[in-house]
Amino acid sequence: SQTIHQWPATLVQPVGSPLSLECTVEGTSNPNLYWYRQAAGRGLQLLFYSVGIGQISSEVPQNLSASRPQDRQFILSSKKLLLSDSGFYLCAWSVGQFITDTQYFGPGTRLTVL
Amino acid sequence: AQSVTQLDSHVSVSEGTPVLLRCNYSSSYSPSLFWYVQHPNKGLQLLLKYTSAATLVKGINGFEAEFKKSETSFHLTKPSAHMSDAAEYFCVVSERTGGGADGLTFGKGTHLIIQP
Numbered sequence: 001s002q003t004i005h006q007w008p009a010t011l012v013q014p015v016g017s018p019l020s021l022e023c024t025v026e027g028t029s030n031p032n033l034y035w036y037r038q039a040a041g042r043g044l045q046l047l048f049y050s051v052g053i054g055q056i057s058s059e060v061p062q063n064l065s066a067s068r069p070q071d072r073q074f075i076l077s078s079k080k081l082l083l084s085d086s087g088f089y090l091c092a093w094s095v096g097q098f099i100t101d102t103q104y105f106g107p108g109t110r111l112t113v114l
Numbered sequence: 115a116q117s118v119t120q121l122d123s124h125v126s127v128s129e130g131t132p133v134l135l136r137c138n139y140s141s142s143y144s145p146s147l148f149w150y151v152q153h154p155n156k157g158l159q160l161l162l163k164y165t166s167a168a169t170l171v172k173g174i175n176g177f178e179a180e181f182k183k184s185e186t187s188f189h190l191t192k193p194s195a196h197m198s199d200a201a202e203y204f205c206v207v208s209e210r211t212g213g214g215a216d217g218l219t220f221g222k223g224t225h226l227i228i229q230p
Contacts, residue, residue, distance in 0.1 A: 006157075042222075043204070043220050043221065043222045043223060044158075044204070044220045046218070088155070090157055090158065092158075101146075101208075102148065102160060102163055103218070104160065105150075105157035105158040105159070106157050107156060107157045108155070108156065108157045110155060
């Protein structure tokens with residue numbers, strides 16, 4: 001069966017510090033991968049998605065970036081965090097030709113920027 | 115273009131009574147529809163999905179939803195609420211228009227409260 005991991009589970013970082021969140025998927029090959037942010041009291045915002053190694057599409061311009069160095073690994077990064085980057089970050093995966101197919105979510109990372 | 119509206123931001127029911135979470139959608143194509151549940155500080159878990167097969171979809175934990183094209187609705191129901199059902203619920207619509215992240219749209223969520 002497929003599983004998805006995210007770490008760390010929680011993170012507290014000062015403004016201006018760098019960020020690296022990692023997501024890995026097991027039990028499937030060539031998944032589509034996604035990063036979402038869920039801010040307090042708001043819905044889910046798609047940040048990035050990837051249909052293959054090295055292929056990243058950005059949905060929202062910001063100081064975040066994403067990379068996919070391996071088939072089942074997706075990394076969210078920032079060089080300098082802002083207060084507005086606080087939120088709950090969710091990674092998700094799907095398989096299939098269309099990125100609109102069913103997505104399965106990881107446990108999330110709670111990021112607090114102080 | 116597609117959109118999804120969850121008609122209630124909060125729903126409160128007593129344990130053992132029926133649950134109804136309402137969702138209306140707008141879609142230019144034949145959509146796929148999903149309901150996800152999110153418990154506090156957890157990821158989203160898929161409850162059920164509709165993909166143009168049977169209009170009454172049964173999901174996990176006793177939930178089900180009925181796709182009504184004439185009403186453009188996909189309401190989520192459960193006959194008897196349990197305390198463990200307290201969570202945030204998201205209705206999601208997607209269109210297979212050939213790709214693009216715009217093909218997946220999340221509702222703003224409904225917070226389900228279960229009274230003992």
